[in-house]
Amino acid sequence: MGNKDVKVVSFWISPFARRVEWALRLKGVDYEYIEEDIYNKSPLLLELNPVTKKVPVLIHDHKPIIESFIILEYIDETWNQYPLLPQHPHQRALARFWANFAEQKLLDHAWIAMCSSGDVQEKALNIARDAMEKIEEEIKGLKKFFGGEDIGYLDIALGWISYWLPVLEEVGSMQIIDPLKHSATIAWMNNFLSHPVIKESLPPRDEMLAYFHSRRKALSSTFQNFFKD
Template identity: 50%
Template sequence: MDERKYSMAEEIKVFRSWSSPFALRIIWALKLKGVEFDTVYEDLTNKSPLLLQYNPIHKKVPVLVHNGKVICESLVILEYIDETWKQNPLLPEDPHQKANARFWARFGDDKVMQSIGGGVLLKEGKEQEEGFAASMENLKYLEEEIRGKKFFGGETIGLADIALGWLAYYLDIFEEIVGLKLIDQEKFPSLAAWKQEFANAPIIRENWPDRDKLVTKFAAMREANLGKGTPK
């Protein structure tokens, strides 16, 4: 399925799946920049030859194609977008602030997503308990970083917000599936406030995937990972 929205002057295509939080980052960034683009939806159980051609190493979404140039990996794509289209910058000018934003974006992928997605959603018993403990520790760092700020990027949505943005929607779904609460107002008041602020920003809110479909998908993924079913 294609959504033809790109300017005649430029070819901009985003290869994504409907449910990928990594691909959603690219949609948010382009829309925050006001850049028009084509969306190509991939079935990750039957990847297209074009996707495999564009991303032969990782064979996954997202992939950005800009006037024939191919860029892979969501955090790399976000920086490419920010450097190519200067309006509504995602990264600050100050080198230290820029490095800090990159650090928290990477922390989100390497620590937060791994502990919550890999350690809580896809595990049970002792392994899940360990994943939960690691997740709470990682969330404490985010709580300290966001305290006193509207967004990780300050007053506007920036790179770190986009990288961590899945927490504002997907986390509630994961919590529902496993019956555990990670972020609440009492333990993480600043992070809870950020979740609400980010989730309800117009461009963000308008592009969330269908919640019920996500619950079904990730519940099936959990069951399959635990050897109790097959992924959908």
């Protein structure tokens, strides 16, 4: 039974929205899930997020909070159990940096690579692979997670790498994660996906493949000119 004071407006395949659910579940906060059709946006979404008109939206005490990273920090500040962000300010700053770095350099360019071919795909792949190399170096030496023995903010922020990125690779017939070069990342992925909270809240992989194949087909002409002047 969902908590009427906490609601998550989401889209089933969105890794950004999934972050919010992971954080709430790790903290043991009940919530009501509201599925949104992002291709036919509801009046509710447009009312809650008139600026970007995107999911996720967290509703707490009838007040909307938008943007997944901001929502994660709001959740961490609102519910003290199971802290997500590191306690030290420098470590908190590093976690925020790597979350944004992975989003801008790895996720964005993996998406472009999936939806393109030829030179455009190769340029995007080079950027994504370079980002993956830097993330691999950051992961080396970890215990199990960025948060130590427990999943923390950065694990949640980068969690899409463990499940969504391999799907993008398969759909785009490309490789970004190399098991030989990125062994630390592979170990972290396995630890992350084995956690009960994560394992029980992943979208079906076959449905993800079908969805991303359709998005690749729909967007291929758009991204084919991405790097051209």
